[in-house]
Amino acid sequence: xxxxxxxxxxxxxxxxxxxxxxxxxxxxxxxxxxxxxxxxxxxxxxxxxxxxxxxxxxxxxxxxxxxxxxxxxxxxxxxxxxxxxxxxxxxxxxxxxxxxxxxxxxxxxxxxxxxxxxxxxxxxxxxxxxxxxxxxxxxxxxxxxxxxxxxxxxxxxxxxxxxxxxxxxxxxxxxxxxxxxxxxxxxxxxxxxxxx
Numbered sequence: 123x124x125x126x127x128x129x130x131x132x133x134x135x136x137x138x139x140x141x142x143x144x145x146x147x148x149x150x151x152x153x154x155x156x157x158x159x160x161x162x163x164x165x166x167x168x169x170x171x172x173x174x175x176x177x178x179x180x181x182x183x184x185x186x187x188x189x190x191x192x193x194x195x196x197x198x199x200x201x202x203x204x205x206x207x208x209x210x211x212x213x214x215x216x217x218x219x220x221x222x223x224x225x226x227x228x229x230x231x232x233x234x235x236x237x238x239x240x241x242x243x244x245x246x247x248x249x250x251x252x253x254x255x256x257x258x259x260x261x262x263x264x265x266x267x268x269x270x271x272x273x274x275x276x277x278x279x280x281x282x283x284x285x286x287x288x289x290x291x292x293x294x295x296x297x298x299x300x301x302x303x304x305x306x307x308x309x310x311x312x313x314x315x316x317x318x
Contacts, residue, residue, distance in 0.1 A: 123183045127173045138163045142184045147231035151243035182246050188228050189250040193257040195220050201264050208310045210262040211280050219299040230292045283309050
């Protein structure tokens with residue numbers, strides 16, 4: 123990656139990052155086209171390769187950038203006193219959706235990147251997902267847990283619910299971070315009321 127990328131105006135940086143995020147999120151690494159990325163970003167292909175050298179370079183940069191952005195957002199989250207599993211997951215989701223205010227396809231990119239089939243992209247995904255998981259776990263360690271098995275069925279149900287709502291919003295082309303958070307909070311309250 124050419125370090126001069128950060129000399130560009132923030133608006134242009136974000137346009138390039140958002141273009142790449144959208145294309146990689148929607149098509150995956152194997153089917154993502156650099157032609158589509160430059161079209162979304164409103165730049166020339168030469169400029170894309172000037173800053174990132176290749177499609178893989180673009181993918182690596184975007185993943186690294188998003189990971190750093192999300193980890194920073196996670197570290198700024200706080201939990202209420204006597205926080206439970208639901209509060210921890212809400213805080214993680216809030217951090218993710220705060221990032222989506224600037225980078226709307228970041229959540230979909232992270233979700234779909236776990237399914238990559240191209241080795242080079244999967245290798246990047248595994249390394250970065252480990253970093254993200256560690257940041258989320260650091261936030262979750264602040265939870266006062268009264269349950270014997272906090273990572274059991276209830277946690278999986280909550281994870282599937284959150285991912286389902288996120289994916290549904292993208293599929294329906296209706297993703298808005300605030301609406302997703304409101305919808306997830308309704309489900310969190312339902313799950314808390316019925317499953318403790």
